[in-house]
Amino acid sequence: MCRSVADAATILTVIAGRDPLDNFTLAQPDVVPDYTKALRKDALKGVRLGIPRGFSPGNQNIIAAFNASVEIIRGLGATVIDPTDFPSLAEIRASGNETIVLDTDFKVDVNRYIDGLLEVPTGVKDLAGLIAFNSAHADEELVPPFWTDQSIFIASQNTTVNQAYFDALAADKDLGQTRGIDATLKMFNLDALLLPTSGASGPAAIAGYPLVTVPLGFQPANTTLSPAQPTRSMGPNQPFGVSFMGTAFSEFKLIGYAFAYEQATHNRLKQLAFPEAIPKTQLADIIGK
CATH class of the missing domain: 3.90.1300.10 (Amidase signature (AS) domain)
Known part of the structure; x- marks a missing residue:
């Protein structure tokens, strides 16, 4: 930066x-x-x-x-x-909570970002529309070898803000804060x-x-x-x-x-x-x- x-x-x-x-x-x-x-x-x-x-x-x-x-x-x-080392180290390594939170937050925040734009010449309104636009313009948007698929976008689109998301947030807080950084600093x-x-x-x-x-x-x-x-x-x-x-x-x-x-x-x-x-x-x- x-x-x-x-x-x-x-x-x-x-x-x-x-x-x-x-x-x-x-x-x-x-x-x-x-x-x-x-x-x-x-x-x-x-x-x-x-x-x-x-x-x-x-x-x-x-x-x-x-x-x-x-x-x-x-x-x-x-x-x-x-x-x-963190008391929660082994659990952090085994946890998939970060991916759940990241994928869900990405979908929510991209939709919020696009919704806040004053003008969108492409007509894209949300993440689903972004995926469709990229597929329709693959020669410009899905350029090999750097980015040939949209698997991360699609995984994010398939998420919802549900109980699994809130459980993952709580687990991240416990593993990263309570039994992670804060516990190590104190110990x-x-x-x-x-x-x-x-x-x-x-x-x-x-x-x-x-x-x-x-x-x-x-x-x-x-x-x-x-x-x-x-x-x-x-x-x-x-x-x-x-x-x-x-x-x-x-x-x-x-x-x-x-x-x-x-x-x-x-x-x-x-x-x-x-x-x-x-x-x-x-x-x-x-x-x-």
Whole structure:
């Protein structure tokens, strides 16, 4: 989303707050902090972080870079407890609740989004209409090898907001929050959790808790390019990250931890984009005029 933690803090300060169209935001604190005030290079000093190794990826390059980052973080004054696995880890791995919630929410939210548009030239009114439009215009919408079927859309269309959906929501809250992130933070007296980004999104997503990711490293230049299925999961110089994960409304602290690590490493600059991909015009060039 952003090239730096400072950019992310600036954007979050602008977009955070209560939204009457999103009931989940109504539980947040009345006052939105200025997240840019969290940008301190010493933010990791005295902090206790835990590593839930159960969510580590299988890629050895990522694990090696992550382990090296742990030593850097310790050098910045943090205490790192390793491992600190979730009490609910095995149940999270076996659970299909995330898929149930994701598919159902996608259908509901896409329909709501389309319904709110002022004009839809295609005439599409809902997810079912979107699927039909894609089938009717397959040469433009279902382009091989990147996207040749609509199985995910169809699975979502076949869901309903029923008791199974509400049961899945409740199970996710229990596994991700109560017996997941919150239980782990309390059990080991932690301020936050530290883990490779490739394994971090799942537990944070089912909990609905914040996560901030910063660059950690890159795959070797001789890494084999994986096939498009529909996206490519691996390739030369592919970037990967490290994530700081916390409990509800802990964004301010997480931004500080991420900023301190980012400023100590500047990993993003260790593998630059192709010259053709580097922007020649910045916002300041436009706003200034």
